[in-house]
Amino acid sequence: MTEARVILVIEDEAAIAETICYALSTDGFQTHWRSTGHEGIECARTLYPQLILLDIGLPDTNGFEIFRRLQTQLETPPAVIFLTARSEEIDRIVGLELGADDYISKPFSPRELCARVRAVLRRSQPNITEPPRPEQTRFKIIAERFEIHYHGMPLLLTLHEFRLLQTLIQQPQRVFSREELLSRCWDAPEHRLDRAIDTHIKTLRAKLFTVRPGDDVIRTHRGIGYSLQ
Ligand code: CA
Numbered sequence: 508m509t510e511a512r513v514i515l516v517i518e519d520e521a522a523i524a525e526t527i528c529y530a531l532s533t534d535g536f537q538t539h540w541r542s543t544g545h546e547g548i549e550c551a552r553t554l555y556p557q558l559i560l561l562d563i564g565l566p567d568t569n570g571f572e573i574f575r576r577l578q579t580q581l582e583t584p585p586a587v588i589f590l591t592a593r594s595e596e597i598d599r600i601v602g603l604e605l606g607a608d609d610y611i612s613k614p615f616s617p618r619e620l621c622a623r624v625r626a627v628l629r630r631s632q633p634n635i636t637e638p639p640r641p642e643q644t645r646f647k648i649i650a651e652r653f654e655i656h657y658h659g660m661p662l663l664l665t666l667h668e669f670r671l672l673q674t675l676i677q678q679p680q681r682v683f684s685r686e687e688l689l690s691r692c693w694d695a696p697e698h699r700l701d702r703a704i705d706t707h708i709k710t711l712r713a714k715l716f717t718v719r720p721g722d723d724v725i726r727t728h729r730g731i732g733y734s735l736q
Contacts, residue, residue, distance in 0.1 A: 512628060513691075515556035516540045517547035517573065518590060519566050523613070527560060530617030531624065532650040537677065537691065544568040548576055551585065553690050558586040558608075558628060560620075563596045571599070574607060586631040588623060645724070646676045660718045667692055668711050671704070675725065675735035684732040708733055 514531055518524040519542045528538040539554060541547040544565045551559060559577070563570035570589055577584045589600055589610040600610050608627045611620060647656040653669045655662050655676070664672065670692035674683065683691075685704045693703070712725055724736045 512558070513537045513539065513554055513556040514624065515547065515550055515554060515559045515585070517544065517559060517565065517570070518542065518562040519564070520562075523562075523590075526617060527620060529651050530621055532648075532673075534621050535677065536624070537674070539691075542566075544570075544573045547573060548580070551577060551581065555583075556585050557631070558588065558624060560588050560590055560611075560624075561607075562590045564592065578606070586627050588627060646672075648673055648676065657715060657718045662714050662718070664711075664714065665707075667703075667707050668714070671707055672711055675733065679735045682728050682732055682734040686732075688732060704732075 512535075514536050516524050516527050516538060518527070518540070521542070524540045524542070528540055531538045539550055539556070541550045542565075544567050547559070547561070547565075550556075561570045561573055565573070570591075574587055574589075577587065586608045589596075589607050590613060591597055591600070591610055592613040594612075597610060597612060600607060608631065609623055611623055645658060647659075648654075649656070650673075653664070653666060655664060655669060655672055662668075662672075671688060674688060674691050685701045688704050689701070708725060708727075712723065715722070715724060726734050726736050728734065
């Protein structure tokens with residue numbers, strides 16, 4: 508089965524990061540946002556994103572340095588698209604021939620961004636053509652409102668329940684380990700506990716049952732994790 512494509516956004520301006528994450532998640536991508544270079548590198552190490560959208564002007568370091576570290580510290584460095592607001596930065600990207608896959612100058616349209624991301628992924632991973640589309644018959648994800656509709660009924664979800672269910676929906680049948688679900692759905696590593704997954708799955712199931720009693724769509728794989736039936 509095709510993997511959902513994970514995209515990491517390293518950008519210190521929340522409004523820009525939110526626009527990017529929204530555009531990409533409605534396009535079927537899994538997005539994660541970090542606002543400093545240090546957190547971005549840590550996230551890249553644990554999540555193995557296929558692509559990083561990397562801002563150049565960051566509070567703790569600059570995008571060029573992050574890029575260099577990604578290239579030297581990761582066994583399989585992800586594709587990188589630089590985000591830049593200044594023409595001298597573009598000169599530097601081009602002049603240094605850093606090997607970045609592309610750059611986008613701010614301001615950009617979400618549509619343009621998605622097209623660039625797809626183009627870079629097609630080039631860097633030619634065996635994967637399209638990201639899997641989220642299942643749209645039973646479930647409908649409304650990412651901008653953190654809402655999921657199940658058989659036409661809106662579920663009242665917490666942020667973590669939303670992320671968990673979204674993850675499962677985007678790759679039906681795929682078994683996710685608890686660890687994977689934690690790293691994809693929880694931001695703060697220090698708050699990660701395996702049993703948090705079980706607790707949230709339990710409440711999610713209860714919410715799904717209110718719409719369809721007895722129809723258990725989340726399957727438990729003993730000792731491993733969960734999948735969507
Ligand atoms: Ca910035």
